[in-house]
Amino acid sequence: xxxxxxxxxxxxxxGIRNHLLVIAPIDCSYEPAKxxxxxxxxxxxxxxxxxxxxxxxxxxxxxxTALNPNVAGVLIVGLGCETLTGEILMEKIKxxxxxxxxxxxxxxxxxxxxxxxxxxxxxEMKQETAxxxxxxxxxxxxxxxxxxxxxxxxxxxAANPAVGVAADxxxxxxxxxxxxxxQEMCGTQHVLARRAVNKETADAIYxxxxxxxxxxxxxxxxxxxxxxxxxxxxxxxxxxxxxxxVRKGGTKPIQGVLYNNWERxxxxxxxxxxxxxxxxxxxxxxxHMVAAGAQIVCFTSGRGSTTGHAIAPVIKIxxxxxxxxxxxxxxxxxxxxxxxxxxxxNSVGKRIYDMIIKTANGRQTKAEALGYNDxxxxxxxxxxxxxxxxx
Amino acid sequence: xxxxxxxxxxxxxxxxxxxxxxxxxxxxxxxxNGEVILKTKPVEKIIxxxxxxxxxxxxxxxxxxxxxxxxxxxxxxxxxxxVHTKNVNSARMHTPGxxxxxxxx
Numbered sequence: 001x002x003x004x005x006x007x008x009x010x011x012x013x014x015g016i017r018n019h020l021l022v023i024a025p026i027d028c029s030y031e032p033a034k035x036x037x038x039x040x041x042x043x044x045x046x047x048x049x050x051x052x053x054x055x056x057x058x059x060x061x062x063x064x065t066a067l068n069p070n071v072a073g074v075l076i077v078g079l080g081c082e083t084l085t086g087e088i089l090m091e092k093i094k095x096x097x098x099x100x101x102x103x104x105x106x107x108x109x110x111x112x113x114x115x116x117x118x119x120x121x122x123x124e125m126k127q128e129t130a131x132x133x134x135x136x137x138x139x140x141x142x143x144x145x146x147x148x149x150x151x152x153x154x155x156x157x158a159a160n161p162a163v164g165v166a167a168d169x170x171x172x173x174x175x176x177x178x179x180x181x182x183q184e185m186c187g188t189q190h191v192l193a194r195r196a197v198n199k200e201t202a203d204a205i206y207x208x209x210x211x212x213x214x215x216x217x218x219x220x221x222x223x224x225x226x227x228x229x230x231x232x233x234x235x236x237x238x239x240x241x242x243x244x245x246v247r248k249g250g251t252k253p254i255q256g257v258l259y260n261n262w263e264r265x266x267x268x269x270x271x272x273x274x275x276x277x278x279x280x281x282x283x284x285x286x287x288h289m290v291a292a293g294a295q296i297v298c299f300t301s302g303r304g305s306t307t308g309h310a311i312a313p314v315i316k317i318x319x320x321x322x323x324x325x326x327x328x329x330x331x332x333x334x335x336x337x338x339x340x341x342x343x344x345x346n347s348v349g350k351r352i353y354d355m356i357i358k359t360a361n362g363r364q365t366k367a368e369a370l371g372y373n374d375x376x377x378x379x380x381x382x383x384x385x386x387x388x389x390x391x
Numbered sequence: 392x393x394x395x396x397x398x399x400x401x402x403x404x405x406x407x408x409x410x411x412x413x414x415x416x417x418x419x420x421x422x423x424n425g426e427v428i429l430k431t432k433p434v435e436k437i438i439x440x441x442x443x444x445x446x447x448x449x450x451x452x453x454x455x456x457x458x459x460x461x462x463x464x465x466x467x468x469x470x471x472x473x474v475h476t477k478n479v480n481s482a483r484m485h486t487p488g489x490x491x492x493x494x495x496x
Binding site: 251340344 | 409442460481482
């Protein structure tokens with residue numbers, strides 16, 4: 001049985017990184033929050049960019065990131081007059097047993113006083129959390145998120161199926177995998193629903209994908225057929241196009257749909273494969289899956305991509321040998337060996353699986369080595385959802 | 392080196408080419424384990440990323456890729472033949488009657 005090394009948190013979850021998270025609940029305090037985080041090794045600042053409202057989707061995502069076990073301790077740095085207060089986040093984060101502190105710039109008396117207090121709090125947390133030791137845990141404690149972005153013709157052929165092989169293997173070993181981007185599932189609801197473990201999940205799969213199709217129709221996008229470029233590239237039907245995208249999630253039964261809206265922000269309840277009803281853009285999609293508990297991410301890109309994540313390692317995989325050569329600074333794994341027949345799909349899948357375990361154990365990804373802390377919360381428009389009858 | 396096509400799932404009855412295959416050139420089809428499961432000579436040019444039939448298919452047979460049905464044969468397809476919009480329709484939604492123009496194989 002494979003094991004991985006991680007840090008046990010007070011709530012029993014296992015982190016593979018030991019970050020301190022600085023949350024600016026409103027973008028007004030993001031600059032000071034970033035300066036505070038820069039002072040302490042392993043600290044990283046995040047915010048949201050939807051203005052001053054206490055929107056539950058934003059609360060779910062910010063608090064979800066803090067609850068991710070890759071985070072050892074939390075400092076909230078607010079401006080002081082925001083609607084989404086530090087107290088609202090504290091209430092969600094405290095039950096985890098993690099250290100969490102809340103300060104505001106208006107109350108502390110300006111940036112420099114806040115900076116001094118914030119850095120002291122982080123330093124003290126760092127001194128304590130730095131002594132935590134990694135211990136071995138079963139893969140039932142590891143959750144992988146899979147994502148694709150900057151796709152090309154090699155994605156559905158090499159990188160996505162190879163990540164799917166790794167995802168299947170992780171689940172066979174007791175782990176959890178989630179994949180999202182509902183808009184890329186359009187046309188495959190009948191196939192995905194067939195893999196659902198029960199009727200409730202099958203119904204949920206139909207609901208989220210057909211809702212997404214309605215959103216796209218409302219925007220004037222015809223999700224039912226493809227572009228000439230897709231067809232020129234060899235894609236014959238919409239089923240084929242979407243199946244190439246969802247193949248990165250592997251072939252295992254789907255345990256449930258993770259809703260990500262104003263009322264619900266679901267996290268996996270037991271090991272296996274999950275489908276997240278999430279945004280279709282790379283960074284928000286990864287942000288939401290990490291907020292739902294994924295400690296590690298596999299990201300496929302045919303054309304090449306640079307993005308990492310504030311608190312989770314992101315392993316970059318390309319099926320395009322030229323991209324691996326051109327963007328070697330950013331891509332971790334070359335799945336392009338499948339294309340020239342020099343390596344089998346299953347062999348590349350095994351290499352990706354091994355990289356997942358090594359990365360969990362502490363190996364840095366290219367995005368980590370470059371210090372990339374991508375983090376963007378996505379929020380749907382309540383007005384638009386209301387007009388569509390989905391809210 | 393001979394030309395290759397990849398079968399993504401062992402259940403698939405089509406494989407995807409990994410480079411341009413000229414008419415009459417031999418294509419080796421590789422299984423997910425990397426074994427050569429078929430050698431065939433297409434009668435027409437097939438460009439990179441397009442599909443090739445691994446067996447003879449009748450009209451209305453399911454076209455399988457990724458281990459799932461990606462469409463239905465709209466006419467007879469022979470082993471080694473180019474599989475695309477000219478001989479496959481979506482199984483799920485109406486396919487426009489007009490064939491998409493401007494693709495050269």
